[in-house]
Amino acid sequence: xxxxxxxxxxxxxxxxxxxxxxxxxxxxxxxxxxxxxxxxxxxxxxxxxxxxxxxxxxxxxxxxxxxxxxxxxxxxxxxxxxxxxxxxxxxxxxxxxxxxxxxxxxxxxxxxxxxxxxxxxxxxxxxxxxxxxxxxxxxxxxxxxxxxxxxxxxxxxxxxxxxxxxxxxxxxxxxxxxxxxxxxxxxxxxxxxxxxxxxxxxxxxxxxxxxxxxxxxxxxxxxxxxxxxxxxxxxxxxx
Amino acid sequence: xxxxxxxxxxxxxxxxxxxxxxxxxxxxxxxxxxxxxxxxxxxxxxxxxxxxxxxxxxxxxxxxxxxxxxxxxxxxxxxxxxxxxxxxxxxxxxxxxxxxxxxxxxxxxxxxxxxxxxxxxxxxxxxxxxxxxxxxxxxxxxxxxxxxxxxxxxxxxxxxxxxxxxxxxxxxxxxxxxxxxxxxxxxxxxxxxxxxxxxxxxxxxxxxxxxxxxxxxxxxxxxxxxxxxxxxxxxxxxxxxxxxxxxxxxxxxxxxxxxxxxxxxxxxxxxxxxxxxxxxxxxxxxxxxxxxxxxxxxxxxxxxxxxxxxxxxxxxxxxxxxxxxxxxxxxxxxxxxxxxxxxxxxxxxxxxxxxxxxxxxxxxxxxxxxxxxxxxxxxxxxxxxxxxxxxxxxxxxxxxxxxxxxxxxxxxxxxxxxxxxxxxxxxxxxxxxxxxxxxxxxxxxxxxxxxxxxxxxxxxxxxxxxxxxxxxxxxxxxxxxxxxxxxxxxxxxxxxxxxxxxxxxxxxxxxxxxxxxxx
Numbered sequence: 001x002x003x004x005x006x007x008x009x010x011x012x013x014x015x016x017x018x019x020x021x022x023x024x025x026x027x028x029x030x031x032x033x034x035x036x037x038x039x040x041x042x043x044x045x046x047x048x049x050x051x052x053x054x055x056x057x058x059x060x061x062x063x064x065x066x067x068x069x070x071x072x073x074x075x076x077x078x079x080x081x082x083x084x085x086x087x088x089x090x091x092x093x094x095x096x097x098x099x100x101x102x103x104x105x106x107x108x109x110x111x112x113x114x115x116x117x118x119x120x121x122x123x124x125x126x127x128x129x130x131x132x133x134x135x136x137x138x139x140x141x142x143x144x145x146x147x148x149x150x151x152x153x154x155x156x157x158x159x160x161x162x163x164x165x166x167x168x169x170x171x172x173x174x175x176x177x178x179x180x181x182x183x184x185x186x187x188x189x190x191x192x193x194x195x196x197x198x199x200x201x202x203x204x205x206x207x208x209x210x211x212x213x214x215x216x217x218x219x220x221x222x223x224x225x226x227x228x229x230x231x232x233x234x235x236x237x238x239x
Numbered sequence: 240x241x242x243x244x245x246x247x248x249x250x251x252x253x254x255x256x257x258x259x260x261x262x263x264x265x266x267x268x269x270x271x272x273x274x275x276x277x278x279x280x281x282x283x284x285x286x287x288x289x290x291x292x293x294x295x296x297x298x299x300x301x302x303x304x305x306x307x308x309x310x311x312x313x314x315x316x317x318x319x320x321x322x323x324x325x326x327x328x329x330x331x332x333x334x335x336x337x338x339x340x341x342x343x344x345x346x347x348x349x350x351x352x353x354x355x356x357x358x359x360x361x362x363x364x365x366x367x368x369x370x371x372x373x374x375x376x377x378x379x380x381x382x383x384x385x386x387x388x389x390x391x392x393x394x395x396x397x398x399x400x401x402x403x404x405x406x407x408x409x410x411x412x413x414x415x416x417x418x419x420x421x422x423x424x425x426x427x428x429x430x431x432x433x434x435x436x437x438x439x440x441x442x443x444x445x446x447x448x449x450x451x452x453x454x455x456x457x458x459x460x461x462x463x464x465x466x467x468x469x470x471x472x473x474x475x476x477x478x479x480x481x482x483x484x485x486x487x488x489x490x491x492x493x494x495x496x497x498x499x500x501x502x503x504x505x506x507x508x509x510x511x512x513x514x515x516x517x518x519x520x521x522x523x524x525x526x527x528x529x530x531x532x533x534x535x536x537x538x539x540x541x542x543x544x545x546x547x548x549x550x551x552x553x554x555x556x557x558x559x560x561x562x563x564x565x566x567x568x569x570x571x572x573x574x575x576x577x578x579x580x581x582x583x584x585x586x587x588x589x590x591x592x593x594x595x596x597x598x599x600x601x602x603x604x605x606x607x608x609x610x611x612x613x614x615x616x617x618x619x620x621x622x623x624x625x626x627x628x629x630x631x632x633x634x635x636x637x638x639x640x641x642x643x644x645x646x647x648x649x650x651x652x653x654x655x656x657x658x659x660x661x662x663x664x665x666x667x668x669x670x671x672x673x674x675x676x677x678x679x680x681x682x683x684x685x686x687x688x689x690x691x692x693x694x695x696x697x698x699x700x701x702x703x704x705x706x707x708x709x710x711x712x713x714x715x716x717x718x719x720x721x722x723x724x725x726x727x728x729x730x731x732x733x734x735x736x737x738x739x740x741x742x743x744x745x746x747x748x749x750x751x752x753x754x755x756x757x758x
Contacts, residue, residue, distance in 0.1 A: 057753055
């Protein structure tokens with residue numbers, strides 16, 4: 001369980017973070033939320049899919065790493081084997097929280113997860129120097145959080161456009177692995193390429209000027225990585 | 240012969256707006272070459288607001304009108320309905336209840352699960368609970384879907400409970416803004432006939448005269464004027480056919496009951512509780528319950544009825560306003576006459592058991608818009624077919640409603656009189672004869688205009704304790720293994736539902752916050 005603690009330079013002056021262990025947070029995740037600014041980095045290795053948040057039913061864009069809950073095919077030999085570590089993992093153990101739990105009217109504060117395996121008192125990097133000034137590492141961590149926050153706004157804008165223009169469709173896929181096991185992918189959505197192809201020049205231009213067109217094509221292209229994922233699954237089943 | 244270019248709907252309740260909306264959506268009224276639809280609504284006549292319960296058909300009706308389910312649920316105080324729970328209908332004892340769920344029995348059409356259940360009766364739970372997972376969902380107060388399920392799609396089949404006053408306003412707004420219907424607020428003061436030598440359209444309505452907007456002409460007139468039946472009943476004098484000799488209920492006492500708190504559970508089914516001279520409906524909306532006692536005034540005085548209702552509602556009763564509504568069960572002998580068709584209360588009304596009022600409006604509106612005559616010349620043929628179908632449906636509903644009463648073991652005069660053979664329609668008697676030896680099956684209901692499927696008859700029959708005797712057909716039990724697998728499958732579906740479905744209240748709160756997506 002994640003246990004969030006607000007960071008300050010008195011209580012956490014000596015706290016050390018072993019950032020190499022951040023990737024352990026993704027060991028058992030088959031879907032990891034992704035933000036628009038990292039789509040290209042993700043698409044180099046992982047399919048980007050759209051799914052629905054279980055609590056809210058709202059669309060979420062995620063990197064797909066496995067075919068069932070708990071399966072990350074990029075986690076082997078206690079290590080992340082992918083080239084790119086999604087922001088959502090890299091940010092560990094830091095979170096942004098609002099002092100007012102029921103709205104976003106309070107102040108934003110930086111917290112850390114005290115149950116994270118990255119928490120250390122010996123190895124790793126400190127958040128503050130001896131004078132209580134933020135370390136370079138902590139500043140980088142904060143810019144990572146900022147990128148995620150901006151990304152949430154970008155994603156929302158992208159998804160709103162996709163929904164309003166009716167460009168989303170259910171992704172139906174039945175996969176037979178080399179060992180003849182089959183799986184049906186449920187609850188995934190992607191771009192409707194036919195509808196995209198039939199958009200008027202005006203609407204395409206609008207998506208372009210909104211800075212969304214490239215993201216849309218990256219979502220489509222990334223689906224090619226589904227073959228990569230199947231390949232990983234076949235290799236895993238082999239041994 | 241003139242082509243049909245303009246339809247005039249008289250009356251602006253739910254029936255009027257649903258009909259106008261179906262016609263306008265189907266016949267492109269928002270475009271210049273589409274059918275013109277005019278709706279005339281009086282500012283002075285309040286709508287009656289029938290039925291707060293719908294059928295699952297309402298999902299397709301709303302979809303066809305281009306309505307968003309999220310908007311509908313938010314604005315009409317709507318909640319989900321997964322069928323009806325009938326309490327105290329059979330013996331009248333505290334533990335007496337059964338369900339008429341909206342999901343078909345497990346393996347329906349592949350095996351006769353009723354036969355297999357009857358063979359095990361006494362060792363297992365009720366028919367509705369053993370063959371259908373929906374009863375368990377309702378008993379737990381769970382919703383029929385999750386926030387991730389797309390709008391109008393389901394995990395378990397569902398209909399709605401809604402605030403009919405809010406629904407009428409919601410429909411009006413949508414129809415005016417999106418569907419290109421011309422809305423005239425005025426009173427109809429006269430109905431004018433065609434002046435012609437032809438026999439074919441002699442006596443047709445040519446126009447209706449309004450107080451302030453002059454004569455409104457059209458080729459087809461839809462009478463949605465409620466109980467007054469201004470066009471079909473008053474103008475054309477089509478007689479009303481009462482069915483009070485079969486269905487005795489003639490009075491309703493209705494009230495709105497607030498919830499104890501904002502997080503009180505909302506039942507996801509209609510609760511219908513048998514009483515000494517009728518039954519009480521209990522419908523959970525988002526912000527209040529709709530409760531009412533429908534009874535036979537031959538079998539109960541108003542004072543007695545009020546006491547029954549007070550007992551059901553409890554302490555709150557004394558502070559709530561009770562509305563008395565007369566119920567005249569029956570329908571017009573003909574629903575489409577010349578160039579006038581009646582839809583809604585102007586066509587007929589039955590007691591609210593099984594929520595037949597709104598579905599009859601939907602079915603009629605759909606049929607008129609699908610089969611809309613292109614010209615006057617073909618209208619009589621369409622009218623004849625419409626009448627045959629509509630009268631068949633009224634009769635079938637009367638039979639099905641009566642079925643609920645004839646198997647009761649309750650001894651009060653109301654219930655005893657209901658079992659009198661003289662009061663049971665011949666068509667129902669014949670079916671009951673067949674069902675002595677087998678369960679209701681699809682081939683008992685062969686019209687493609689059926690209202691209730693065979694499964695519904697099974698739920699009522701076996702819920703009420705009826706026993707079909709399979710002694711002549713022992714081979715029915717040859718597929719016992721398959722039947723057992725279906726009973727097991729039903730239990731699995733119950734477990735799955737319990738682990739995935741939110742409560743009705745939780746889902747409604749989420750819809751208000753996040754809404755459903757279209758896919």
